[in-house]
Amino acid sequence: MLRLPEFTLHQARSLQEACALVAEAPQSTRLLAGGTDLLPNMKRRHQHAQRLVALRNVSELRGVAGHGSGEMRVGAMSTLSQLARNQELQKSWPGFVRALRSISSPVLRTTGTIGGNLCLDTRCNYYNQSEEWRQAIGGCMKEVGDTCWVAPSSSHCWAISASDSAPLLCAIGARVRLASVRGERVIPLEQLFVDDGIAYLGKAADEVLVDILLPPVANTRAxxxxxxxxxxxxxxxxxxxxxxxxxxxxxxxxxxxxxxxxxxxxxxxxxxxxxxxxxxxxxxxxxxxxxxxxxxxxxxxxxxxxxxxxxxxxxxxxxxxxxxxxGLAPRAHMPEMPLGAPGMVV
Ligand SMILES: Cc1cc2nc3c(=O)[nH]c(=O)nc-3n(C[C@H](O)[C@H](O)[C@H](O)COP(=O)(O)OP(=O)(O)OC[C@H]3O[C@@H](n4cnc5c(N)ncnc54)[C@H](O)[C@@H]3O)c2cc1C
Ligand code: SF4
The missing domain is CATH 3.30.390.50 (CO dehydrogenase flavoprotein, C-terminal domain)
Incomplete structure (x- = not known):
C-alpha cells in the first residue's frame, strides 16, 4: 500500500484565510481541493508539500451563478458531478458538460473539482510511474534527474496537459479569477497555462483559483x-x-x-x-x-x-x-459522438 508522507493539514474557513495560509510558505504549501490528483501524486512522491491548505470549507469557492444569456460564474470547488448535473450548464454549455462527464469515473467526479482539474499536474509515461520505476531510470528533469527520456537532447519538459475541461473552456473564451494576499485579478483561462511540463501554471504559487467565468452563449456552438x-x-x-x-x-x-x-x-x-x-x-x-x-x-x-x-x-x-x-453527417467509420451520449452516468 502506498502511504502519504507526513504533512500538516490546515482547514481554511474563508478565502481570506486560505490566501493568508498559503502566503506563509508558498513553496512548501499546496492547496487541497478534492485531492484526486494531488494525494496520489504525493503518495508516489511526484509532488511534495510540508503543508496542505484544504479548501473544502471555503464557501466563496462554491456554487454556480448566472444564466447563459449573461456571464456565468462557476466556483472552483464545485465538484465535477455537481457541475455535470447543473441544468443551466446542461442547457447553455452542453459541450462543457460533456467534457466534465468524460473525466475519470463517477466516483472520482463526486470528489474531484473543476479548480483541481484546471490546475492538474502535467503527465508523462516516464513520470507517472511508481517511485521504484522512476529511480530505476534515474528520474527525469520534471522531478530529480537531469534527462528528458522523451527528447533526450532537449532542455524542455514535454509532459502533457491532460485536463479535459481546459480545451473546451479555452475555446469558449472563459476567464478565471485568482486571489492572493495581494488582491484579486481576472485573466483569460488560456493565460493560466504555460507550455512547460514543469512550470505549467501561469499563476503565482500563493494564488488561489476562485472561480471560472463563462461568457454569454450568444449563439456559440461548442x-x-x-x-x-x-x-x-x-x-x-x-x-x-x-x-x-x-x-x-x-x-x-x-x-x-x-x-x-x-x-x-x-x-x-x-x-x-x-x-x-x-x-x-x-x-x-x-x-x-x-x-x-x-x-x-x-x-x-x-x-x-x-x-x-x-x-x-x-x-x-x-x-x-x-x-x-x-450538423454534417459523420464520415464512414467515424463516431457520431464519441462520449457523453445521453444516459451516461454522472
Ligand atoms: C484514475 C484517475 C483517472 C483520472 N482521469 C482523468 C481524466 O480522464 N481527465 C481529467 O481531466 N482528469 C482525470 N483525473 C484527474 C483528477 O481526478 C481530476 O482532474 C480532478 O478534477 C482533479 O480535481 P481535484 O479537486 O481532485 O484536484 P486536487 O487533486 O485537489 O488538486 C489538483 C491540483 O490543483 C491544485 N488546486 C486545486 N484547487 C485549486 C484552487 N482552487 N486554486 C489553486 N490551485 C488549486 C492543487 O494544489 C493541485 O496541485 C483522473 C484521476 C485519477 C486518479
Ligand atoms: S522531463 Fe518531462 S517529458 Fe521528459 S521524461 Fe520527464 S516528465 Fe517526461
Missing part, C-alpha cells in the same frame, strides 16, 4: 471530443475543444479550436481556425481544418498510443468535432 484507450477512467491522449459562431448566412464569423494532451498547455490550432473563418461549414472546409490541425499537434512519445497514430487522429477528431457543430 463541443468537446476526447480520444482515449477505454471509454472510462482513462485520461485523454487527445482532446479537442471547439467553439464557433455562424453569421446570418451560415458563414463562420468566429472560431476557436484548442487541442488537449498534445502539449504542456492547451494548444490553439490557429491554422485550423484560419481554414474555417469566412467559410460555411462544408465537407471541404471541415476537412481542410482537420488537415491543418494535424500539422499543429506535435504528439510525442509521452502518453498512450503511438505518436504517428495520435497525429493522424488529430485531423480526424478535429474534423469530427466540426462536423458535429455544423
Amino acid at each position: 463541443t468537446y471530443w476526447k480520444l482515449r484507450r477505454r471509454g472510462s477512467i482513462d485520461f485523454p491522449v487527445l482532446g479537442v475543444g471547439a467553439a464557433l459562431r455562424l453569421d446570418a448566412h451560415g458563414v463562420v464569423e468566429h472560431v476557436r479550436i484548442y487541442l488537449g494532451a498534445v502539449a504542456s498547455a492547451p494548444l490553439r490550432a490557429e491554422k485550423a481556425e484560419e481554414a474555417l473563418l469566412g467559410q460555411p461549414l462544408t465537407e471541404a472546409s471541415v476537412r481542410a481544418a482537420g488537415e491543418a490541425a494535424r500539422g499543429v499537434a506535435n504528439a510525442l512519445d509521452n502518453t498512450d498510443f503511438t505518436m504517428l497514430w495520435r497525429r493522424q487522429m488529430t485531423a480526424v477528431w478535429v474534423e469530427g468535432a466540426l462536423r458535429e457543430l455544423g
